[in-house]
Amino acid sequence: MMGHILTVLRSMVIWVVGLAVAVPALMLIILMAVTLPVRIYNRPGRALLRLIVWIFGGRVTAEGVEQLDPGKTYLFMPNHVSLFDIPLVGGYIPNYARGVEAAEHFSWPLIGWFVRSIGNIPIERANIHASWSSLEKAAEQMRGGKSIIIMPEGTRTITGRLSAFKKLPFRLAQVAGVDIVPIGLSGLYRFKPRRGWMIRPGPLKIKVGTPISYTEFKDLSLVELSALVRERIESLIEFP
Numbered sequence: 001m002m003g004h005i006l007t008v009l010r011s012m013v014i015w016v017v018g019l020a021v022a023v024p025a026l027m028l029i030i031l032m033a034v035t036l037p038v039r040i041y042n043r044p045g046r047a048l049l050r051l052i053v054w055i056f057g058g059r060v061t062a063e064g065v066e067q068l069d070p071g072k073t074y075l076f077m078p079n080h081v082s083l084f085d086i087p088l089v090g091g092y093i094p095n096y097a098r099g100v101e102a103a104e105h106f107s108w109p110l111i112g113w114f115v116r117s118i119g120n121i122p123i124e125r126a127n128i129h130a131s132w133s134s135l136e137k138a139a140e141q142m143r144g145g146k147s148i149i150i151m152p153e154g155t156r157t158i159t160g161r162l163s164a165f166k167k168l169p170f171r172l173a174q175v176a177g178v179d180i181v182p183i184g185l186s187g188l189y190r191f192k193p194r195r196g197w198m199i200r201p202g203p204l205k206i207k208v209g210t211p212i213s214y215t216e217f218k219d220l221s222l223v224e225l226s227a228l229v230r231e232r233i234e235s236l237i238e239f240p
Helices: 002-035 038-055 085-092 103-107 111-117 128-143 168-176 222-236
Strands: 058-063 074-078 097-102 121-123 147-150 179-186 202-208
Touching: 002 038, 002 111, 038 058, 038 085, 058 085, 074 085, 074 168, 074 222, 085 097, 085 147, 085 179, 085 202, 097 128, 121 128, 128 147, 128 168, 147 168, 168 222, 179 222
Parallel strands: 058 202, 074 147, 074 179, 097 121, 097 147
Antiparallel strands: 179 202
16 A cells, blocks of 8 residues: 555656656757757757657667668557657657657647647548548658658557557558658556656667668558568567
8 A cells, every 4th residue: 555655656756757857958959940940950959859758757768779770751550558658759760750640639638739830741540531631741741851761550559469440541651652660669658657746767778679671561451561561560679
C-alpha cells in the first residue's frame, strides 16, 4: 500500500516538474520553427525534445542512428506505445521530419497546439477518403524533401506488444518512393502506457534499423511490405 502511494506521489511530482519544463520547451520549438530555417533550429529543437524525455525520467540509449543520412528523405516507422513516442523519435533522429497522426490529437490541450503549430499532418482514421487525402499531402511533402514519421499500428498498444498494422502507411511508402526506416522503441510501455497517467522513470531505448530501400520493396504487395516491416520492427524491440 505504502509503495503504491509513493509511486503515485512520485508521478505527481514528475508531472508538475515535467510540464514546467515541457511547456516552455514546446513553445520555444514552435517559435524556432516559425522564425528560423530548418538547418538552424533542427539541432536545438531535437535537444529540447530529448530534454523533455529526460525531465520526465526517461534515460535513453540510442542505437543505429549513425547509419542515417541527415540530408536524405525517409519514411520512419516506429512502434506506437506512448505519448512520449514522438519526443523520443524526434529527439534522436538527425533528419528534419514531421508526423502523420490521429486527428483527435490536434484537439488535445497543449499537445494539439504543438503538433498543429509545427506542421504535423492529421489523419481521420475513421474516414478512408480523408485518410487518403492526408497521405497524399504527406507524400507531396516527402517529394519536397521532408521526412515523415508514421506509426503503422495507427494507435498506441494497450498490451505492450506490437498491434496489427494499417495498410495506408505502406501505400504511402509506395507512392512517395522513399526508403523506409524501421524503428523499435523499448521501455515506453512501462514508462507511460496508454492506459494510466503514472510515470515510472527508467531506461528507454530507440533502436534504428537498416533502411529498407525503395528498390527493395517497390514490387511487393501491401501485405508483403507490411509483413517485412513488421518483422524488422519486432526484431528491434528489446523490452516492453
